[in-house]
Amino acid sequence: MVTIKDVAKAAGVSPATVSLALNNNDKVNRETRKRVQAVARSLNYIPNARAKALVEKSTKIIGLVIPEIHNPFFSEMAQAIKDYLQDSDYSIILCGTDNNPDLESKYINMFKGGLVDGAIFSCITNVNNEVVHDLARNYLPLVYIDRVAEDEEVIPMIKSNLAEGAYQLTRHLLDLGHRKIAFIGRTDEERFQGYLKGMQEAGCPVIESYIFDQSYTFDQGIAAGKTLLTLPEKPTGVVCFNDEVALGLTQFMVKAGRKIPTDLSVCGIDNTVSRYYNPEITTIDVPKQEMGRTAARLLLKMIKGEKIRAEERFIHFPVTLIKRDSTAPPR
Amino acid sequence: MVTIKDVAKAAGVSPATVSLALNNNDKVNRETRKRVQAVARSLNYIPNARAKALVEKSTKIIGLVIPEIHNPFFSEMAQAIKDYLQDSDYSIILCGTDNNPDLESKYINMFKGGLVDGAIFSCITNVNNEVVHDLARNYLPLVYIDRVAEDEEVIPMIKSNLAEGAYQLTRHLLDLGHRKIAFIGRTDEERFQGYLKGMQEAGCPVIESYIFDQSYTFDQGIAAGKTLLTLPEKPTGVVCFNDEVALGLTQFMVKAGRKIPTDLSVCGIDNTVSRYYNPEITTIDVPKQEMGRTAARLLLKMIKGEKIRAEERFIHFPVTLIKRDSTAPPR
DNA sequence: AATTTTATTTAAAACGATTTAAGTTACATT
DNA sequence: AATGTAACTTAAATCGTTTTAAATAAAATT
Structure with a gap:
């Protein structure tokens, strides 16, 4: 050497x-x-990058903490973040937590050791909330994507309004005449709140939702479909946690002989794979790339020690209802 | 601190x-x-990780170089690699080259500086072949996934037999009675060789294929579909570069009023999103996770300085034809 | 000619850990 | 009592950069 x-x-x-x-x-x-x-x-x-890092107190690496590497929503965001950081010669360390709090805190400890210059967190668990805030306060610049910080003074938030998105989907189904609408996802998540709001406004009963602890995948959608068939009162519409779940559920239903949307209207959320299906699935678009870019830009600013204005600390991105062919009036 | x-x-x-x-x-x-x-x-x-890295000459990071972050084939592999490396406390730096040789060589230079302890390359470009071999010879342990090394003494290879896969698909279509079969993808890639072999064996003419330089996505599949419609002699079967392209093409054809598989038989490759469609798409399964694990295991071994036996330097993984509902005899 | 100023170069400290060889005890052996 | 040995502890070197303050040389000013 x-x-x-x-x-x-x-x-x-x-x-x-x-x-x-x-x-x-x-x-x-x-x-x-x-x-x-x-x-x-x-x-x-x-x-030598290692010697340089020691003396400059900077590795030129940022940490990207996401629940699942293998999930189009996050990988699209990761791509945008990478594209943005490229010009500043920053690299990304990919930290997939698999929704495992222990794994998440393992990454946090790595970060404390000075492995990265800053980090973007995009996780659903709130278990390590305290620890993450400590990390942000005492160790590194941090930015949240689609996760709520207790104190945005410490951790700026890039949010898409998924509650609003779920609400719009629910309204869309209600407007089509549906009354029995199920929600597939976690109830401790804001998407559920949007669904809830819509159902309550319309005076409709909430239909038991299915909670996945680990991941939100095609197979989970299939599992949810099975459960749905066992319900005493069959829903005519369903709002799914994300597109993949919606696709799995739809595929299952079709195989079980149901017609989409005639027998069941299905909605996804996040506009990733929903247009891959036939019929294309109604969904909510979330500006993933723009959010990724914004998070990266903000983080770089913080790393450089620049001042972050108050209005930059909580950026809300609008969501858009995309009506496609998987939703129709109930029979 | x-x-x-x-x-x-x-x-x-x-x-x-x-x-x-x-x-x-x-x-x-x-x-x-x-x-x-x-x-x-x-x-x-x-x-302090930075000080530690300097004295120990190790960052406990490995580089993962893939063409596209946002591609289920690679992200599934990345997930498996991550899972394997977890136990050894190695992290992954994600390097998406977007099939851009310049970007690739930028990463290579970073690696030379000692940013990572080793790297896994999974790329289609061969532009930097020389440079990569120099990297492997003089700087770091390297492993290839699905990319052919000139000298496997220097860079071990984890390969799936995609030529065989494409051959099997072509044979499958031929056996169904198809004679006019198109290939959608790059001709400088081994998948094309498999298709070619099948067509030549059967004495069928090769149908002009569509080359994408940048990415192999759903939208590229749509674009290929458009081109396909303009051909003077319409193919009755088509082998696509990967599942996403197959899905895009299929979706386009369906919208254009074609029936799948009645009017056109479609095949994907890599078994990622092909089952997301209705009808489910015939494809070739590639053991992505096993390949990822194997690459990670081999790389760790090399980093530790352990001897790699000759038979470990070129590991071939078998592929499996998965017949689904997108292929049928021509009308 | 003496002094000040300016332009280059460099010695040495710093970054924060690990590791080796040497130093210090305490204890057992002769 | 002198010597050898085992058990701990630590001083100092090392990793390969960057950076600061000091040294040197050359040019300009008085």
Whole structure:
């Protein structure tokens, strides 16, 4: 491995000069600079990132904490974050918690050790709320995406209004004439609140919802479909936690001989895979890429120590109802 | 920030003793060890990862270089790699190249600087072949997934037999009676070779294929569908580069009034989203998770400096034809 | 010619850990 | 009592950079 000393020796200068020269500092003579740079190139010298990180107190890495790596919603956001950070030469450490609080706190401890310069959290668990706030207060800049911070002074939030989204879907179904509408997802999540609000406004009974602790996948949708068939009173419409669940549920129902939307209207949330189905599934669009970019921009700002204005600390992104072919009036 | 010196002072010992005590070295007296550990805990001491990395010449990070973050094939593999590395306390830096050779070589340079302890490459570009081999030879342990190394002595390869997969699909269509079969994808890729072989064996003409330079997405499938409709002689069967492309193409065809599989038989490759469609799409299963695990295992072994046996340097994983409802005899 | 100013260069400290070899005790052996 | 040995502890070197303050050399001013 060729170090700065090797370059110094070969160029006949001191390591200090090499460092300055390679960073194009004009304290060092133009000619010396060029010469040192040439020598460094000829020796294939590459500054050691680990040594650099130690002295600069920065690894040029940010942590991205998401529940599931293998989930189009998060991977689309991750892609946007990556694209944004590219120009600033930041890299991303990918931390998938699998909705496991222990894993999450393991990552948090890594972060405390100075592995990253900042982090973006996008998780549903609230178990480590205290710990995360401590992390933000005493260790690193942090930004939340779609997770509510107790104190946005400490952790800015990038939010999409998923409660509003679920509400719009519920309203959409109600407007079509549905009265028996089920919700598939977790009740401790704001999506459920939106559904609840819609049902209560219309004076309709809430239909027992199905809670998944771990993940929100196609297979969970199938499982939910099975449960749905066992209900004494069959719903005519259903709002799903996300698109994948909606697709799984729909696929199951179709195989079970139900017609979509004739027998059952289905809605997804997040507009990822919903257009992959036939019929295309009605859903709520969330500006994932814009949210990712915004989070990245904000985090970089915080890392640089720039002031974050109050109105930047809580950014709400609007959601959009996308009516497709999986919803229709009940029979 | 609390450092090892602070702990040393508070515990009334030297930094050396603290270091040894915290690493549970039995050179240091049992009682001293316990005391130091207690003091460290009470001060919330966390060893600085950057300093540690410098002295240990290891960041405990591995690089994962994939073409697209937002692609279920890769994210499923990434998930498996993450799961495997978890136990060894390794983290993943996610490097999405977007099939851009410049971006790829940017990552390579980062790696040369010692940012990671090893890397897994899963890319289709071959532009940086030389550079990557140099990286493997002179800097870090490297493993390939589904990419062919010139010299597997230097870079072990985890391969799925995608040529065989494409061949099986083509045979499947031929056996159903199809003669006009199109291939959607890149011709410089081994999938095309498998298709080619099948067509040649059957004495059927190859139907012009559509090349995507950047990504293999649903939208690219739609674009391919449009092109397909303009062909003078309509194919009755089509083999797509991957599932997402197959889904896009199918969705387009259905909207254009074609019946699947009656009017057109469609095949995907990689078994990711193909079962999301109605009808479910025939595809080739690739053991993504097993491949990811294997790559991670091999890489860790190399990082530890263990000997890699010759038969471990080129591991071929079998693929499986999954017949579903998108393929049938031509009309 | 002596002094000040300016332009370059560099020695040395710092970053915060690990590790090696040397130093210090305490205890057993002769 | 002198010596050897085992059990701990620590001083100091090391990792490879950056940065600051000091040193040096050259030019400009008096």
